[in-house]
Amino acid sequence: MSTASLNLDGKSYELPVIRGTEHETAVDITKLLGQSGAITMDPGFNSTGACQSSITFIDGDKGILRYRGYPIEQLAERSDFVETSWLLLYGQLPTAEQLKAFRGQLTYHSMIHEDMKKFFEGFPPNAHPMAILSAMVASLSTYYPGTEDDNSDVNIVRLIAKVRTIAAYAYKKSIGQPTIYPRNDLPYCANFLNMMFAVPAEEYKINSVLVKALNMLLILHADHEQNCSTSTVRIVASSRANIFASISAGICALWGPLHGGANQAVLEMLQMIHDDGDDYKKYVMKAKDKDSGFRLMGFGHRVYKNFDPRATILRKMTGQVLDELGISDPLLNIARNLEKIALEDDYFVSRKLYPNVDFYSGILYRAMGIPTNMFTVMFAIGRLPGWLSHWREQRDEETSRIYRPRQIYTGATERNYVPVEQRKSL
Numbered sequence: 023m024s025t026a027s028l029n030l031d032g033k034s035y036e037l038p039v040i041r042g043t044e045h046e047t048a049v050d051i052t053k054l055l056g057q058s059g060a061i062t063m064d065p066g067f068n069s070t071g072a073c074q075s076s077i078t079f080i081d082g083d084k085g086i087l088r089y090r091g092y093p094i095e096q097l098a099e100r101s102d103f104v105e106t107s108w109l110l111l112y113g114q115l116p117t118a119e120q121l122k123a124f125r126g127q128l129t130y131h132s133m134i135h136e137d138m139k140k141f142f143e144g145f146p147p148n149a150h151p152m153a154i155l156s157a158m159v160a161s162l163s164t165y166y167p168g169t170e171d172d173n174s175d176v177n178i179v180r181l182i183a184k185v186r187t188i189a190a191y192a193y194k195k196s197i198g199q200p201t202i203y204p205r206n207d208l209p210y211c212a213n214f215l216n217m218m219f220a221v222p223a224e225e226y227k228i229n230s231v232l233v234k235a236l237n238m239l240l241i242l243h244a245d246h247e248q249n250c251s252t253s254t255v256r257i258v259a260s261s262r263a264n265i266f267a268s269i270s271a272g273i274c275a276l277w278g279p280l281h282g283g284a285n286q287a288v289l290e291m292l293q294m295i296h297d298d299g300d301d302y303k304k305y306v307m308k309a310k311d312k313d314s315g316f317r318l319m320g321f322g323h324r325v326y327k328n329f330d331p332r333a334t335i336l337r338k339m340t341g342q343v344l345d346e347l348g349i350s351d352p353l354l355n356i357a358r359n360l361e362k363i364a365l366e367d368d369y370f371v372s373r374k375l376y377p378n379v380d381f382y383s384g385i386l387y388r389a390m391g392i393p394t395n396m397f398t399v400m401f402a403i404g405r406l407p408g409w410l411s412h413w414r415e416q417r418d419e420e421t422s423r424i425y426r427p428r429q430i431y432t433g434a435t436e437r438n439y440v441p442v443e444q445r446k447s448l
């Protein structure tokens with residue numbers, strides 16, 4: 023076994039080296055604190071691994087993303103979301119029988135308890151659907167409190183099945199329409215579109231172009247190894263919190279504009295540029311000006327430093343879907359122009375800032391009729407099997423311990439308490 027040496031205060035420490043199946047290298051520092059009294063420091067976890075995982079592989083320099091070894095390009099083109107979810111969860115592509123059974127379970131569990139519908143009535147009309155989603159997912163634990171269910175995977179199925187129903191109900195609530203129940207004759211994505219867009223008074227025709235696009239979008243978002251929300255799920259799960267609480271925490275972590283909330287932020291940015299006379303060059307200048315506080319949303323990634331393979335697929339798909347639907351969207355032109363100019367600009371090139379998955383997904387969601395404030399909810403539906411796979415992986419890990427990072431304290435050293443009447447203002 024190879025080791026790495028660390029010299030600290032005149033002493034040398036031999037640290038074991040761990041290698042992944044794709045030759046990634048980690049220096050194992052788990053015993054460093056006990057041996058040396060020192061910790062390592064890495065705010066933002068740029069160089070820190072928190073676990074070993076066999077779910078997803080990313081090579082950010084080469085723009086590679088694989089789920090369980092399968093390239094994202096192949097899955098996006100040939101798989102569907104339910105099959106990809108199984109793959110992420112169980113490590114292999116399902117047999118025809120396994121897939122049929124899984125689809126059947128997702129259909130069987132798609133309804134939410136009728137009482138839960140009352141919860142939606144309590145939210146204000148303009149409530150953000152991410153707040154509703156996280157609250158409703160946490161609330162599921164009140165209906166399924168048994169830890170035995172966490173051990174049997176039935177709660178995994180319940181979550182994947184019910185999250186689309188909750189999301190669609192949240193949308194219907196926000197526009198004041200009656201909710202539409204899930205239908206047993208419809209597959210996963212078509213069922214979701216029906217719950218979103220059908221109204222009781224008339225027949226809703228499910229468009230196969232939209233179903234294909236939705237499957238692909240959800241596949242592209244399905245996992246991304248140790249990102250902010252997935253790590254949150256693992257952290258919460260490490261305390262043995264129940265599965266619903268862990269996933270609800272992941273949903274909240276996803277919400278931020280630097281993570282899953284970026285897709286909403288991108289569309290709002292494109293709309294702002296459009297309303298401001300389509301002067302995209304002005305906004306590229308603004309993004310380069312650190313004092314402006316403005317970033318080009320949908321650009322940059324902690325891991326991808328060449329290109330985001332998901333963005334490449336989406337860029338192509340967005341054009342195709344808009345053509346097939348006969349939609350001409352001025353925001354797509356702005357996005358393409360922004361991308362072109364930024365990719366030639368030294369500020370973006372030198373910092374390796376490229377369009378990420380969120381840059382084009384919003385335009386596609388918009389073409390599907392999904393409102394902007396639902397974009398991050400769509401991301402959450404897609405990411406759910408990834409979160410659940412990590413939750414499951416952690417549950418089954420014999421050596422898993424509660425997450426408990428350390429810190430370097432920079433506050434006051436010891437001092438004596440002073441009664442309030444003797445305190446002087448600083």
Ligand code: CMC
Binds near residue numbers: 246280281318325
């Ligand atoms: N526009 C302008 N400048 C940027 C941008 C941007 N979008 N992103 C990074 N920079 C600059 C940043 O100012 C810094 O410059 P300098 O070195 O001069 O200080 C440099 O590039 C490195 O940025 P960072 O913030 O240290 O990088 P990070 O790895 O901590 O952050 C990021 C990654 C994705 C949060 C960031 O690029 C960003 O804020 N992008 C916009 C939000 C976005 O699109 N988020 C979605 C990410 S993909 C979906 C997901 O997986 O969540």
